[in-house]
Amino acid sequence: MTKVRGANDLEREMKVSLMNGRRASAITFVAALACACSPVNRLTVAAARPPVYGNNSPLGSARPGAKMALSPRGSDWVDRTLASLTLRQKVGQLIMPWVGGEYAAVGSPEFEQVRKWVTDDEVGGVVISIGEPLSYAVKLNELQSHARIPLLVASDFENGPGFRMSGIYALPSLLPQGGGTAFPPVMAVGAARSPELAFQMGQITGTEARAVGVHLVFGPVLDVNANPLNPVINTRSFGESASLVSELADEFIKGARSTGVMTTAKHYPGHGDTDVNSHLALPTIRASRAHLDSVDLPPFRSAVTNGIDAIMTAHIAEVGTEGSDAAPATLSPLFMNDILRGEMGFRGLLITDAMTMGGIAKRYGATEPLIRAIEAGNDILLMPRSVPLAIETVLEAVKSGRLSESRIDASVRRLLTVKARAGLIDGRMVSVAAVDSIVNVPAHQKVADEVAARSITLGLDRQSLIPVSSGGKQRILSLTFALPTDLTAGTTFDPILENAFPGLRSMRVDSRTSSTELDKLRVAADSFDLVLVSVYVSPVEYVGSIAADTSFAAVINGLAAQAKPVIFIAFGSPYLVSAFPSVSTYLFAWGGAPVSQRAGAAALLGRTAIAGKLPVSIPPLLKFGDGLVRAVR
Numbered sequence: 001m002t003k004v005r006g007a008n009d010l011e012r013e014m015k016v017s018l019m020n021g022r023r024a025s026a027i028t029f030v031a032a033l034a035c036a037c038s039p040v041n042r043l044t045v046a047a048a049r050p051p052v053y054g055n056n057s058p059l060g061s062a063r064p065g066a067k068m069a070l071s072p073r074g075s076d077w078v079d080r081t082l083a084s085l086t087l088r089q090k091v092g093q094l095i096m097p098w099v100g101g102e103y104a105a106v107g108s109p110e111f112e113q114v115r116k117w118v119t120d121d122e123v124g125g126v127v128i129s130i131g132e133p134l135s136y137a138v139k140l141n142e143l144q145s146h147a148r149i150p151l152l153v154a155s156d157f158e159n160g161p162g163f164r165m166s167g168i169y170a171l172p173s174l175l176p177q178g179g180g181t182a183f184p185p186v187m188a189v190g191a192a193r194s195p196e197l198a199f200q201m202g203q204i205t206g207t208e209a210r211a212v213g214v215h216l217v218f219g220p221v222l223d224v225n226a227n228p229l230n231p232v233i234n235t236r237s238f239g240e241s242a243s244l245v246s247e248l249a250d251e252f253i254k255g256a257r258s259t260g261v262m263t264t265a266k267h268y269p270g271h272g273d274t275d276v277n278s279h280l281a282l283p284t285i286r287a288s289r290a291h292l293d294s295v296d297l298p299p300f301r302s303a304v305t306n307g308i309d310a311i312m313t314a315h316i317a318e319v320g321t322e323g324s325d326a327a328p329a330t331l332s333p334l335f336m337n338d339i340l341r342g343e344m345g346f347r348g349l350l351i352t353d354a355m356t357m358g359g360i361a362k363r364y365g366a367t368e369p370l371i372r373a374i375e376a377g378n379d380i381l382l383m384p385r386s387v388p389l390a391i392e393t394v395l396e397a398v399k400s401g402r403l404s405e406s407r408i409d410a411s412v413r414r415l416l417t418v419k420a421r422a423g424l425i426d427g428r429m430v431s432v433a434a435v436d437s438i439v440n441v442p443a444h445q446k447v448a449d450e451v452a453a454r455s456i457t458l459g460l461d462r463q464s465l466i467p468v469s470s471g472g473k474q475r476i477l478s479l480t481f482a483l484p485t486d487l488t489a490g491t492t493f494d495p496i497l498e499n500a501f502p503g504l505r506s507m508r509v510d511s512r513t514s515s516t517e518l519d520k521l522r523v524a525a526d527s528f529d530l531v532l533v534s535v536y537v538s539p540v541e542y543v544g545s546i547a548a549d550t551s552f553a554a555v556i557n558g559l560a561a562q563a564k565p566v567i568f569i570a571f572g573s574p575y576l577v578s579a580f581p582s583v584s585t586y587l588f589a590w591g592g593a594p595v596s597q598r599a600g601a602a603a604l605l606g607r608t609a610i611a612g613k614l615p616v617s618i619p620p621l622l623k624f625g626d627g628l629v630r631a632v633r
Contacts, residue, residue, distance in 0.1 A: 489571070
């Protein structure tokens, strides 16, 4: 196949060489996952510089949130392209495999696998994961140059570009190698109660996504997190209130669309009331249809009204609506077709969640769900176990008469329409040279700091421990509890405190810490005036529970019960405080990224005001909307 060459070929080749050196000693790992509180203005980042992705997208000049009509030129391209495809090529367009965002040399086995999906299987798009911004841009440009039909590129930027375009550190120093703007989890936006910040977060996400060649953001998360035991959504949700989720998600969508990027509402029909991780098994939802209509579905209805481009399904069984033998919602014609397309009037792209997840694969295997997903109304099969097998499976279903070619045509037409609206018929390459002047620039980081600072929430402070006075000679013990794989927990927070308290002692605890070591910790704590307990536990894809470690909780509760001043700081799931009922002070920072660690330290020391409000309830300790106010010292 002849390559489609872009104007940036020489520049791309130079950057490939550059990236080879920059990535030499880096490793990647996936994490589970402070400014003043003055009002902020909407950014003008999208209009401040010339377009870096083809021509101006028709979305870029649209009223934020408006439904877009396809131009006559775009409609003609869709018709001509669809008519030119064989049945096999049409089926290939419905497949979206996973691609790593890390550097891969052209011709390497890693790159050649992906290139074959593009050239031989003619997949419709890819979802790109962990990697650096320049690696994203270089790799996506190269893949686009091989594609006969432009690829639709998606990424899980659900709480900003740093959610996936990041996670790279050089060992043993843990020096960050750079990434997209890292925001706290979106529950922090819920705590800040700021539609304006949600808009700016979407705007920055869209700007950085387009700069590196991503057209479709898999976000925002519209799940209403009504279950404190939810191990997979948790802080990925804006909160437990349907109206709060709707308001903030709609602003994120508008902000993203103002830059020309498209958004995906997930996980329909709502993954917020589960206590099972769908990456591992199939959750069952026992709520009635009336409950769904009042709690889970309103954010999706609002997103559809506001012109959401795509919706991602959830592998959850709605047994309260469809009975005890309910299939996953992904495979349900009732939810995918009757309710979503019929009642709600959704006309956009319907994308399955990953087809390799245990919630669907363990029950139905690798092939049957692919056919049933299309039968139910899905357009895109995300991350099938094997791209060639997925194509052959759907082809055989058409040849046998189980699926009609007209059904395939309908989904391909929707996909091509999205590609046309994204401006892909005008240009598919990005300017690699422009990436470092757009991605994670100081103006974007300032907004992320603003979100983190305004999200800090003081749920309880019975002993008036916050702000912590740095004027005396307090002896402070800072305990960090984190997953063994979380290498950066406390690495930003503790150094800030050490500057304020030179005698501060830091200790790290995790699930492997022995009872003997915990006993030593308890004895050591007696010699300190104040104990800071920072817990870094957040949702992780293939972990079934994020409950607090009971042995560690017993030690901390014992200290607090003996009147030892203890401050609990949640750098992750807020619900873990329920395991520490004896502690008198709870501070919520929502996430463990450096931006949240900086904000938590600043609030603790009284350098920034505290005004956040809980976007969830934490029974029996705290209610939705609780939050004490502290002024700057």
